Amino acid sequence: MTHVVDGNAVAADVRSGLEDAIETLNDAGVQPGLATVLMSDDDASATYVSMKQRDCEEVGINGIHVEIDPDAPAEELYETIDELNADPDVHGILVQLPVPDHVDDREVLRRIDPAKDVDGFHPENVGRLVAGDARFKPCTPHGVQKLLASADVEMAGKDVVVVGRSDIVGKPLANLFLQRDEGGNATVTVCHSRTDDLEAHTTRADVVVAAAGVPEFIDGSMLKEGAVVVDVGTNRVDADTEKGYRLTGDVDFESAKEKADVITPSPGGVGPMTRAMLLYNTVKAAGDLADVDVTLP
Numbered sequence: 001m002t003h004v005v006d007g008n009a010v011a012a013d014v015r016s017g018l019e020d021a022i023e024t025l026n027d028a029g030v031q032p033g034l035a036t037v038l039m040s041d042d043d044a045s046a047t048y049v050s051m052k053q054r055d056c057e058e059v060g061i062n063g064i065h066v067e068i069d070p071d072a073p074a075e076e077l078y079e080t081i082d083e084l085n086a087d088p089d090v091h092g093i094l095v096q097l098p099v100p101d102h103v104d105d106r107e108v109l110r111r112i113d114p115a116k117d118v119d120g121f122h123p124e125n126v127g128r129l130v131a132g133d134a135r136f137k138p139c140t141p142h143g144v145q146k147l148l149a150s151a152d153v154e155m156a157g158k159d160v161v162v163v164g165r166s167d168i169v170g171k172p173l174a175n176l177f178l179q180r181d182e183g184g185n186a187t188v189t190v191c192h193s194r195t196d197d198l199e200a201h202t203t204r205a206d207v208v209v210a211a212a213g214v215p216e217f218i219d220g221s222m223l224k225e226g227a228v229v230v231d232v233g234t235n236r237v238d239a240d241t242e243k244g245y246r247l248t249g250d251v252d253f254e255s256a257k258e259k260a261d262v263i264t265p266s267p268g269g270v271g272p273m274t275r276a277m278l279l280y281n282t283v284k285a286a287g288d289l290a291d292v293d294v295t296l297p
């Protein structure tokens with residue numbers, strides 16, 4: 001029987017595992033705070049940000065939400081970041097990506113205080129992750145590791161194929177899988193849109209991570225019998241539903257499930273874990289900034 005990993009349940013475990021740490025912080029007079037900044041008209045972005053705010057409320061993190069008109073000058077976003085950097089009640093800052101074209105996203109990521117960079121996207125934090133000294137593991141890659149651990153998937157020595165080379169998923173995840181610690185020690189191949197013969201890679205992989213942002217493009221025929229499949233995709237595709245779309249991953253779930261021993265669905269897999277690890281990083285940031293020792297799940 002294929003094990004379908006329940007991302008909502010594992011995410012709920014992470015959230016309840018944070019309760020002790022939040023209590024410890026509260027006892028020390030610290031209320032962890034997460035600022036989300038939205039500079040976009042995009043529906044999906046607004047939905048994700050409001051889910052993140054709701055998560056904060058649920059676990060007792062102070063959620064601060066800032067919205068900036070997408071037509072406003074870039075300076076407005078930069079100055080907002082400066083203010084949040086200086087605000088002692090804010091321990092984590094997340095600027096929802098993508099930002100409008102006239103805003104330099106590299107400048108956005110450089111501008112965030114690395115100690116408050118709960119996405120882990122600041123160049124200093126990227127460098128630390130690659131060097132094996134991560135301060136914040138980026139939320140999606142970290143969530144993938146936690147999901148695999150929850151399903152007792154041993155990564156050491158495994159042939160892992162990551163499909164997708166983004167800065168927010170593919171690259172950091174490949175680095176985490178390589179590291180000499182828990183959830184790492186794998187043999188990692190990173191494939192992408194210019195890879196010759198993708199199937200040759202995926203069909204020999206013990207673990208396939210689909211993170212290319214292309215709906216349902218990994219199907220059962222591309223997998224080895226008994227593979228572990230992680231679906232990072234969250235795509236909205238047009239459909240005859242009330243909302244006019246349905247959510248689907250980068251994996252064709254039905255055919256992949258026929259082959260896989262373990263599979264994470266989407267929705268209901270990596271997405272909720274991404275949000276849970278954001279809370280985790282916010283609690284860690286609060287502990288570090290306030291110099292309070294917290295035990296993280």
Ligand SMILES: Nc1nc(=O)c2c([nH]1)NC[C@@H]1CN(c3ccc(C(=O)N[C@@H](CCC(=O)O)C(=O)O)cc3)C=[N+]21
Nearest residue numbers: 048094095096097098119234267268269271272274275
């Ligand atoms: N600075 C920044 N940090 C991010 O972490 C970030 C970002 N920008 N921009 C966009 C992507 C996307 N992302 C998701 C998070 C949760 C779900 C999620 O919870 N999905 C649910 C369903 C969501 C729904 O119902 O629409 C699920 O998969 O079950 C999806 C996508 C974070 N991102």
